[in-house]
Amino acid sequence: MIEIDGSFGEGGGQILRTSLSLSLVTGKPFHIKKIRMGRDRPGMLRQHLAAALAAAEVGNASMEGAFLGSSSLTFSPTTIKPGKYHFSVGTAGSGTLVLQTVLPALVTANAPSELVIEGGTHNMAAPPFDFLAKSFLPLVEKMGPKVHVQLDRFGFYPAGGGQFVVNIEPCTDLRPLHLGERGHTSTPKVNAIVANLPRNIAQREIDTVSELLNLGMEQTSITETKNSPGPGNIVSVEVESAEVLQVFTAFGKLGVTAEKVGADVAAQARDYLASEANLCEHLADQLLMPLALAGSGSFTTVSVSSHAQTNMDVISRFLPVTFSIEQIKKLVRIEIRTAE
Numbered sequence: 001m002i003e004i005d006g007s008f009g010e011g012g013g014q015i016l017r018t019s020l021s022l023s024l025v026t027g028k029p030f031h032i033k034k035i036r037m038g039r040d041r042p043g044m045l046r047q048h049l050a051a052a053l054a055a056a057e058v059g060n061a062s063m064e065g066a067f068l069g070s071s072s073l074t075f076s077p078t079t080i081k082p083g084k085y086h087f088s089v090g091t092a093g094s095g096t097l098v099l100q101t102v103l104p105a106l107v108t109a110n111a112p113s114e115l116v117i118e119g120g121t122h123n124m125a126a127p128p129f130d131f132l133a134k135s136f137l138p139l140v141e142k143m144g145p146k147v148h149v150q151l152d153r154f155g156f157y158p159a160g161g162g163q164f165v166v167n168i169e170p171c172t173d174l175r176p177l178h179l180g181e182r183g184h185t186s187t188p189k190v191n192a193i194v195a196n197l198p199r200n201i202a203q204r205e206i207d208t209v210s211e212l213l214n215l216g217m218e219q220t221s222i223t224e225t226k227n228s229p230g231p232g233n234i235v236s237v238e239v240e241s242a243e244v245l246q247v248f249t250a251f252g253k254l255g256v257t258a259e260k261v262g263a264d265v266a267a268q269a270r271d272y273l274a275s276e277a278n279l280c281e282h283l284a285d286q287l288l289m290p291l292a293l294a295g296s297g298s299f300t301t302v303s304v305s306s307h308a309q310t311n312m313d314v315i316s317r318f319l320p321v322t323f324s325i326e327q328i329k330k331l332v333r334i335e336i337r338t339a340e
Helices: 013-026 046-058 095-107 129-141 199-213 258-275 281-294 306-318
Strands: 002-005 030-033 062-064 073-076 084-088 113-119 146-153 162-169 189-195 220-225 232-240 245-251 296-301 321-328 331-338
Touching (some): 002 013, 013 030, 013 046, 013 073, 013 095, 013 281, 013 306, 046 062, 046 095, 095 113, 095 129, 095 281, 129 146, 129 232, 129 245, 129 281, 189 199, 199 258, 232 258, 245 258, 281 296, 281 306, 281 331, 306 321
Parallel strands (some): 002 030, 084 113, 189 220
Antiparallel strands (some): 030 073, 062 073, 113 162, 146 162, 189 232, 296 331, 321 331
């Protein structure tokens, strides 16, 4: 039984999700205490409970402590069961994080799977659907499996109620992935989405980003939709290089001007472009587990967040891998190797 302290390092929900993912893949049971003690509202919230319940279903696992507000959980998986699943968070809690919890087990399973996931698709505390579909999953596919995602309904915070479908064609062993120098990048593209909100909010965001990144109208677009239970707004900047499509996002919220939202996402893109790194710190964090499961991989990133450092520590508890971190001028190079 692996013992995990949920309060160490960054102290958030990723410690629980990474433990669930790797317990499924390795078959190693674990006990975690002090879940999310680094947060204002410690213990399991709805999305963390949904992730645990989804993992238990996929891995035919027994659990103790799986309830809202729980600060500890014992998880003991048996056999991975690919197939059709319907998971519902029940709030605006992130459905994308539920997917990322069960994804490692299902992309290495012995048969395909189809998931329908309901909950938040676009909230500022988790990877939005656009990031998942355009940045993260294409890199996972380079490692062997095929993962197709389709957004059926937007789910913005606080209403939630979104839905997306995931089809997974697994591969038994993930291939190592080594991302070289970033090289040339395309001219950034900007899209602003407004759900049940005035178009002029998106237009002001687009105008701000265009001015700060010196973009023409041909690089911008606006998406208006009523396919959302509640109102919502997100603006994204896409930057493509030879191996990676990087997506940066910022969310509209009450009390924050559209100009401030646009300036936020423009600053993220500008910092990335100035660094010469292949991955932003968020995508680097997300890619650690797939590369560790493959036993080998490398990439460059802007910086190593405390979130990523904590993730490395948890991964090392389950898998015989080491992480090498090297600072090189304006970027950081991370290499994952099988421990000798």
